[in-house]
Amino acid sequence: MKINLLSIIMGFWFFSCPAQKYNELALRYNSPATMWEETLPLGNGRIGMMPDGGVDSELIVLNDISMWSGSEDPAAFNPTAFDHLAEIRKLLLSGKNLDAQNLMYAHFRSGGLGSAFGQGKDAPYGCFQMLGNMHIWYSYPPDVEKTIHYERKLSLNDAVASTTFTRGDITYSREYFASHSHDVLGTRITASRKKSVSFEVCLSRAERAAISVHDDVIFMEGQLNDGYDTNRGVRYLTKLQIVNKGGTLIASDSSLRVDDADEAVILISTATDMLDKNYESTVDDLLTKAKNILFDKLKVEHINTYKNKFDRVELDLGDQDNITPTNERLANFQSHDDPAFAALYFQFGRYLMISGTNENSLPLNLQGLWANQVQTPWNGDYHLNINLQMNYWPAAVCNLSELHKPLVDFTKSLVPSGEITARKFYNADGWVAHMMTNPWKFTAPGEHASWGATNTGGAWLCSHLWEHYNFTQDKVYLRSIYPVLTGAADFFLHSMIAEPEHGWLVTAPSSSPENAFYLPGDSLPVFVCMGPTMDVQIINELFSNILLAAEILDIEDGHTAKIRKALTKLPPMQISKEGYLQEWLQDYREVEPHHRHVSHLYGLYPSNQISPEITPALAAAARETLNRRGDDGTGWSRAWKINFWSRLHDGNRAYKLLKSLLEPTVDSEVKMRSGGGTYNNLFCAHPPFQIDGNFGGTSGIAEMLIQSQNGYIELLPALPDSWVDGSFKGLCARGGAEVTIKWADKKIKWIILKASTSNTFRLKIPEYVRDIKQNDKDLDVGNGFVELEMDKGEEAKLEITFI
Template identity: 45%
Template sequence: MENADEVVLIADLRTDFVPGDMEEMTSSALNGAEKKGFDTLKQEHETDFGRLFNRVALSLGEGKNEMATDERLNLLKEGNEDPDLIALFFQYGRYLLISASRENSPLPANLQGIWNDNLACNMQWSCDYHLDINTQQNYWAANVCNLSECNIPLFDYIGALAEAGTKTAKTVYGCEGWVAHTMANVWGFTAPGWGTGWGLHPTGGAWLASHLWDYYRFTNDEVFLLRAYPVLKQSALFFLDYMIEDPNSGYLVTGPSTSPENAFLLDGKQLSLSMMPTCDRVIVYEILNACQNASELLQVDEEFRGRVIDAIDRLPPFKIGKYGQVQEWQEDYEEAVPNHRHTSHLLALYPYSQISLDGTPELAKAAAVSIDRRLNAADWEDVEWSRANMINFFARLKDSKKAYGSVLGLINELSRENMLTISPKGIAGAPTDIFVFDGNEAGTAGIAEMLLQSHEEYAELLPCLPEEWSSGSYKGLCARGGFQIDLSWSDKAVKHALVTAKVNNTLKLKLPERTGHEKYYKNKKQIDPILLPYGIVRIDLQKGDIFEVAYD
């Protein structure tokens, strides 16, 4: 190229993983793009991307947005407040998910999303699908952050895993249904890994499949549920066949299996395998409970539902150990690696809600003890995904100071100057910092969780608001039940809340305070909703209805 002041490069990248004539599709796409020209292509891109991105806005306060991002990050590390930079980090997570996982994407986002800096690809554990938290974290923000369509590649992948996992269930376990373990790829690898300390995790596929049920809980889309139900059912069938009765307790248990990548001490030995580690109990319950509820909603499989209910009743309870912690295993073993990055037994706190402040206060207290013991252990393995995990844990525990501290820790210590999160040098043998997608996404989910929660039977506004975000607003965040919420607050007090019903449903909304000076409106007409204890208001809404709360 000579004597030019502008070059327009048009590229179309494809893979034969997706059936079709690649050469023909590529040629057609390039010719069409060339005919449109740069300005038209840019406008089409902005329209297409903005359709998703512009659904949500977030303001957490003033910022230094006249400065370059890397300069703002340096100032944040020095202890200067920049709430607008945290809002930018939140939106960056949404931006990355939109960029990595669209409705027509052939595959879901992997450990590096869709990006590869020629460092990640040289690690044996990267650019793949880890089913012991990482792939799940990639999609934690999708529903609450109004990007439900971005789930579609994940759901397609779960369907493919279920098909491949049927063979694994039969061959490895002699069981019906389907199963997948810790590590998966695009070719249907669902077998256990080759190391028992990390590879024998038979609830990995079920953990991923639980995203199907949570999507339904956010959207109330029964057409989707009808399609997803067979995958959930086949997962449940595996566990109904696989679990056995513990002769000592009479409970149904999985095993032998691991609490992902962690180990315990017994008779001076470091061991990984046990019967029904707590994470298995949590995940099995989630899948069985999803099937019970889905079969009732769809009015199918009454006999199967009876088996599910019976199995749920026979699952072991959570246990609190000698330190006041949630036990990671059925026995109160000593942890072999007290500073370990994995806390899979606390899935019950987040992303699930089997442990909650309102529902199980003693277990919530024990979960806090488990977290404190892990964080305060010498040389805690502080990596991008485990730090992002802490944001969500502390949000559920409504500890705003620690949640905010974890947000700062993720951005200041585990992100680079472009705000991509990293797994630090030395972790899992990495010779250098490795960009990993999950920290950005789980961090974004955690920030949303501080501002809106809906895992109980109600949507709660500002459940974990730190002092540093005393005034702000958001629009477009989503709550389970099919609701979209806009909110503004000042001096930590709600000023205005607007809830749009995306489906017909009953809204239960928990307000941070109910002073008697608030006014309620339905479709601009003042009303008196049903007032419940604990600051909860209840109102029946039809699709398209708008419910507002305004404070004088």
């Protein structure tokens, strides 16, 4: 009877909370946005929009994740690069890194323009671009100008944004969403008095757009530059149609006007031919279906589809403040503890992932899905020296494992290009990707070796392929990715060389992402090196994961034998005389001791090669490294450090970094080196906006609550002092488990473990636990752990008694 009563209480608590007003998850503001970084992001993983909530006029930026200029660039496979590789390696082996670097600057880089130094809009590399703008000009009764009771809101529970205000005695309302069920953008405009909705709407784009109106539908269509000024660029089509209730609809040659309607719904259907060769008929079909569905039904079906993913996870750190505007909560968070705001930010990250990509879409890019320029910063591409990977750190632990699929598929798609790059640049087998890539499968080194030489980008992507298996335990999937993993390993088996002092196998040439050092007695910065620590950690992880996969799949061949042998010849992680982890083979002096990249701590996070429990000396060196590096940095850098400190079980330091990540940033033109923070719409400020910081912050909060990288599940491993009471539902652990817990006074009260797959789960039990029961039976706690053998779908409810 006792356990049944507990179940009833827990079920009531979890399923009643979301419906209560105090637990509503929403971003809210009491004025229109004054810049794009204050607008509210909406998306369904393919298309999106960001309304600014203006009163007299409104700008809504439109997006499509496949709006990419550029095309495949055969010139990137520099045919003369390999001619210089032997000399570069010879110089590195003799300690002449600067000479090797100069040779790389001149010869060992991508052919052609590469990424055009982040200005690739009209280069073959291309650029992720905004789709366009929707402009709305509103008309109101004359002689009434004052606006009161203004509120602009984004509901994370429903993925619906709204704007409401009163003018005179009329209350105006707008609702916006990117339909997860019907794949269109919808905006409904209503008023509290009939015949009070009047506005004009048009579409625009800064370039490469033809605007026309036919049969009361606005068309915007065009073709992006393929980089060669031919007709091979991505084509797009956007259609806007209004479904009005009452009033009149008037069309001009470029706009539509509604006068005196009771209500009007603006529907937008859009697509490109990048992923859909029948994009024109797709646009027509989606628009036709949507306009024949009542808006309320369209909205409900959208919400239900969205909530299927969003509602899997709940985090309660206290009642939400649904009165104070979000920009004020953001500012107040620096000086006042607001645990519920951290929970809101965490769920905003999950919202951005669900809204920014879907199972059949492209991966989240540097800006996710959202951009307001045709030349997006850094081309809005996929940076493989942390940024793309950081986008997916929360996917599995936050119960969105299927959203790994775009990244998995994209990684597989890089293999053919990566094989050419391996052969052309290194005369090596296997496949390789360097620091950056795009939908056109760019895998060559970047055009400047100071940042473009890193050659472990593809191997880092392989860690996500393995992590997807780690959480799902899907052996069919594992077998499908095994050749991708071994292909990445082949490259290193054929391209690594022995360094002269110890005979260790190392990458050469390479770099520690974007960080420079000084050679002894020299004052010029050097980037190019052999075997930086991050490369060693990534290759170690890749080789180790392959051997684990081979054991699971019962594979033992010459391939695994080579990997097993090479694994023993990799350099160890080295601790300097000052106690920090070395970033390079030699303990060079950094040019920037507080550099934003902390790449040599890859082994701490996202990998599991450094741990306070398993490798305490390396963990201490990692702690010293972080103290030496400092807590400042760009937005994503601060987010990464939350994860580092969580892995070191320092919840208060992790929370300090979370506050640093959430430092308000109000200037969209702030330059990168001045440090990051968060904009008023909770977008991460690199600056400028870069979405990886949002996802890194979300994963950091998850790491504070649950960890499972060491072969067991550990709950509340880095709980900050201010999160005294709380609960979470649905976070996931490696091995295939969902976990739900409630804690009070920083002590776990009860746990629900649900098996997503049949497995034996090992749970670490805190020292304050006297006993732990399942169905009123004491569980054996051996050496601080409980083991639960569970079938798929089975739940284990555990009650805890404190000492």
